[in-house]
Amino acid sequence: MTQRESRPALRADRLGKRYRRGWALRDCTLAVPSGRVVGLVGPNGAGKSTFLGLLTGLLQPTEGQVEVAGARPSGRQPDHRVSFLSQEKPLYPQFTVEDQLRFGRSANPQWDQAHAEHYLTRGRVPAGARIGTLSGGQRTWVALAVALGTHPELVLLDEPLADLDPVARGSVLAALAEERQRHGTTIVLSSHVLAELEEVCDHLLLFAGGQVRLAGDVRDLIAGHTVLSGPLGGPIPVPARTVVDATRGDRGTHLLVTAGAGAGADPVWHGRPPTLTQLALGYLRAAHEEVAA
Ligand SMILES: Nc1ncnc2c1ncn2[C@@H]1O[C@H](COP(=O)(O)OP(=O)(O)OP(=O)(O)O)[C@@H](O)[C@H]1O
Numbered sequence: 001m002t003q004r005e006s007r008p009a010l011r012a013d014r015l016g017k018r019y020r021r022g023w024a025l026r027d028c029t030l031a032v033p034s035g036r037v038v039g040l041v042g043p044n045g046a047g048k049s050t051f052l053g054l055l056t057g058l059l060q061p062t063e064g065q066v067e068v069a070g071a072r073p074s075g076r077q078p079d080h081r082v083s084f085l086s087q088e089k090p091l092y093p094q095f096t097v098e099d100q101l102r103f104g105r106s107a108n109p110q111w112d113q114a115h116a117e118h119y120l121t122r123g124r125v126p127a128g129a130r131i132g133t134l135s136g137g138q139r140t141w142v143a144l145a146v147a148l149g150t151h152p153e154l155v156l157l158d159e160p161l162a163d164l165d166p167v168a169r170g171s172v173l174a175a176l177a178e179e180r181q182r183h184g185t186t187i188v189l190s191s192h193v194l195a196e197l198e199e200v201c202d203h204l205l206l207f208a209g210g211q212v213r214l215a216g217d218v219r220d221l222i223a224g225h226t227v228l229s230g231p232l233g234g235p236i237p238v239p240a241r242t243v244v245d246a247t248r249g250d251r252g253t254h255l256l257v258t259a260g261a262g263a264g265a266d267p268v269w270h271g272r273p274p275t276l277t278q279l280a281l282g283y284l285r286a287a288h289e290e291v292a293a
Pocket residue numbers: 019020021023024042043044045046047048049050051
């Protein structure tokens with residue numbers, strides 16, 4: 001195992017950030033092993049972009065500590081180990097695609113031109129076209145080429161799927177899965193599109209109200225929860241404290257509970273493992289109700 005594989009790709013210890021109006025992120029403690037595809041999810045204002053800003057060093061913590069690829073983020077540009085793609089995708093509209101890659105090459109000694117061009121080919125982006133004339137989807141591919149052309153250890157993508165149609169989203173997610181598979185790159189992507197994250201993510205970070213609500217290996221998280229379905233009325237077959245979320249509809253009651261297989265051994269209730277989407281939605285709804293209460 002290399003040094004890169006053996007240390008966490010990122011680690012936060014009681015990390016917090018306060019802006020003038022109040023805390024955007026508080027008491028965030030987590031670790032992500034290297035080589036994972038990490039889904040960073042949460043409602044608007046949950047603190048996801050703030051967290052990414054702290055990981056890049058563009059923001060400084062108010063309290064606690066953060067370590068990325070074995071070091072404190074410096075905020076110095078360029079940091080060849082970490083690539084960050086913000087929601088705004090910082091490209092120069094007057095540049096051609098070739099110019100944009102040349103710019104990336106001049107700023108990064110580790111630049112791999114063939115690797116960057118591979119992303120342009122995947123996105124069917126003409127190298128001679130001006131950035132300003134490209135579609136939102138094509139700009140996403142150029143931004144990915146720039147972010148991944150340096151072979152970073154860790155790439156942080158803030159809403160990379162936002163400008164893409166469903167087919168293009170699938171292509172980008174497949175390309176990211178391949179990047180991790182071939183190069184061991186750790187990929188963190190924030191998104192509101194839970195169903196699509198399900199296909200590629202093996203690690204989940206769920207934020208709400210500026211706090212980490214759920215974090216860990218997706219398989220472990222799924223194994224530690226059960227969806228119980230049963231009748232609308234009557235007692236529930238598990239202690240109330242284990243219920244994360246309850247929904248009631250025409251087809252009965254569905255409970256997301258913090259217990260693995262075998263939870264609530266009651267013949268009237270049927271248990272099954274949650275999907276990643278069910279798990280995340282359950283925690284997001286619970287956080288929403290907590291704020292509303
Ligand atoms: N520069 C800033 N100055 C003051 N407050 C800020 C700043 N940036 C973010 N905030 C506040 O911090 C909180 C968390 O915002 P953040 O942008 O990190 O959330 P988010 O999860 O990325 O949201 P979204 O999904 O809408 O992008 C919000 O209440 C937001 O208003």
